[in-house]
Amino acid sequence: MQSSNRFFKRVKPGLGTLIEISVETQEENAQDSISSTFLEIARLEKIFNFFDPDSDLSKMNRGEMIELPSELKEVVLFASDLKNLSSNRFNPETSRGLDLGGISKGFIVDQAALFLKEKLPDAQVMVNAGGDIRNLSQDPTTIELRIPSENDEARKTMELQPGLAVATSSLNAQSLCIGTPSAHYTSINTSIHRVTTATVVANNCMTADAFTKIVLFSNNTEELSALPLSSYGVKQIFAFSKDGHSVVEWANR
Amino acid sequence: MLIPLLSSALTPTTLVARAEVYSTEETAVSLIFKNLKMNRREIELTDDQAKAIEKSSGETVRNRKIVVFVAPTKEAVFIDKVIGKHELITYATGLRPDGSVQSIEIIEYKETYGSQVKNDEWRKQFVGKNTASKIKVGSDIKNISGATLSSAHVSAGVKRLVHTYAILKSIL
Numbered sequence: 001m002q003s004s005n006r007f008f009k010r011v012k013p014g015l016g017t018l019i020e021i022s023v024e025t026q027e028e029n030a031q032d033s034i035s036s037t038f039l040e041i042a043r044l045e046k047i048f049n050f051f052d053p054d055s056d057l058s059k060m061n062r063g064e065m066i067e068l069p070s071e072l073k074e075v076v077l078f079a080s081d082l083k084n085l086s087s088n089r090f091n092p093e094t095s096r097g098l099d100l101g102g103i104s105k106g107f108i109v110d111q112a113a114l115f116l117k118e119k120l121p122d123a124q125v126m127v128n129a130g131g132d133i134r135n136l137s138q139d140p141t142t143i144e145l146r147i148p149s150e151n152d153e154a155r156k157t158m159e160l161q162p163g164l165a166v167a168t169s170s171l172n173a174q175s176l177c178i179g180t181p182s183a184h185y186t187s188i189n190t191s192i193h194r195v196t197t198a199t200v201v202a203n204n205c206m207t208a209d210a211f212t213k214i215v216l217f218s219n220n221t222e223e224l225s226a227l228p229l230s231s232y233g234v235k236q237i238f239a240f241s242k243d244g245h246s247v248v249e250w251a252n253r
Numbered sequence: 254m255l256i257p258l259l260s261s262a263l264t265p266t267t268l269v270a271r272a273e274v275y276s277t278e279e280t281a282v283s284l285i286f287k288n289l290k291m292n293r294r295e296i297e298l299t300d301d302q303a304k305a306i307e308k309s310s311g312e313t314v315r316n317r318k319i320v321v322f323v324a325p326t327k328e329a330v331f332i333d334k335v336i337g338k339h340e341l342i343t344y345a346t347g348l349r350p351d352g353s354v355q356s357i358e359i360i361e362y363k364e365t366y367g368s369q370v371k372n373d374e375w376r377k378q379f380v381g382k383n384t385a386s387k388i389k390v391g392s393d394i395k396n397i398s399g400a401t402l403s404s405a406h407v408s409a410g411v412k413r414l415v416h417t418y419a420i421l422k423s424i425l
């Protein structure tokens with residue numbers, strides 16, 4: 001680290017949560033780049049807004065889009081791939097068309113981090129949207145995982161390596177900041193240690209985000225083991241039950 | 254491969270309380286309205302004004318003391334606080350002369366868990382308090398995944414401020 005580096009931390013509301021952008025750079029005008037990254041996030045958020053009748057997603061769902069924007073196309077293809085892979089554990093189809101809320105947040109975090117990194121190539125960049133985090137810096141960063149517990153106080157720490165992303169999804173209705181909670185899933189299992197919180201580390205945040213849903217809605221660990229996790233760039237999985245039991249702890253060594 | 258760990262209950266840690274300061278009031282103001290000269294004012298709402306804001310916004314006015322930066326051309330940046338289930342957020346909301354939102358910057362986000370959050374004193378300390386915070390640089394504050402953080406409280410606060418501006422505009 002050079003002594004002339006400056007740190008910037010900006011937070012704005014967005015994606016249903018607070019979005020934090022952290023930058024370490026020698027650039028004087030980093031604030032301008034951060035501002036335009038927030039504008040890019042707002043632009044992408046509008047494309048994927050299931051509840052906005054004017055969004056590209058809504059237009060697509062009504063069959064009014066002939067040529068999909070590249071961002072929408074990418075996420076739709078990935079969602080459809082994961083739906084098949086997971087035997088519908090991950091399923092964005094609703095009676096009102098596709099709801100991509102389960103992965104678009106991760107996708108937007110990735111896009112924002114890459115957008116800012118392109119503007120500030122020498123900078124250390126981190127984007128965190130309510131726990132969906134992409135680390136585009138040269139150093140690992142410490143992440144605290146919130147673990148279900150009676151008083152919400154339990155934490156587990158982990159290191160997020162450079163380039164990687166982490167996402168967490170939870171079944172607690174009010175903490176599901178991932179679009180329409182009920183829309184994505186077809187199965188609830190009833191094992192003793194039902195997973196209610198799943199954290200996934202992956203090559204990018206869209207993958208991490210999507211696999212948290214697959215972990216939440218898998219019936220057992222064998223079902224998860226059967227998935228080609230490594231080839232999708234999944235690096236680590238942590239899953240906890242409502243009472244804070246660690247149900248799954250897996251790492252791709 | 255996947256290792257089910259069925260009985261390793263995690264011991265809850267002790268109380269977690271943290272504060273993250275992202276910028277000062279002044280930095281936030283200059284990020285929202287670049288190059289505008291704005292003056293900081295403190296205004297105490299009258300009963301009638303508070304009632305009018307509550308009526309038109311549908312949001313409760315918890316704090317009668319308004320901190321607002323105003324430009325001669327009537328652009329305004331309100332410094333406000335909202336309290337969520339586990340967090341206190343200090344934020345700046347910039348409003349254009351027509352009353353529409355220019356942008357929002359979070360100034361400070363303080364999170365607390367456990368018994369402290371139930372304590373009214375914890376909440377009281379934020380009411381009417383001004384931020385005189387310094388920018389925290391190079392801190393090793395941890396990122397949290399698994400956030401229950403919602404921007405709903407900020408949205409409700411912004412709604413209240415839009416109506417506050419409408420009611421105060423003539424005297425700003």
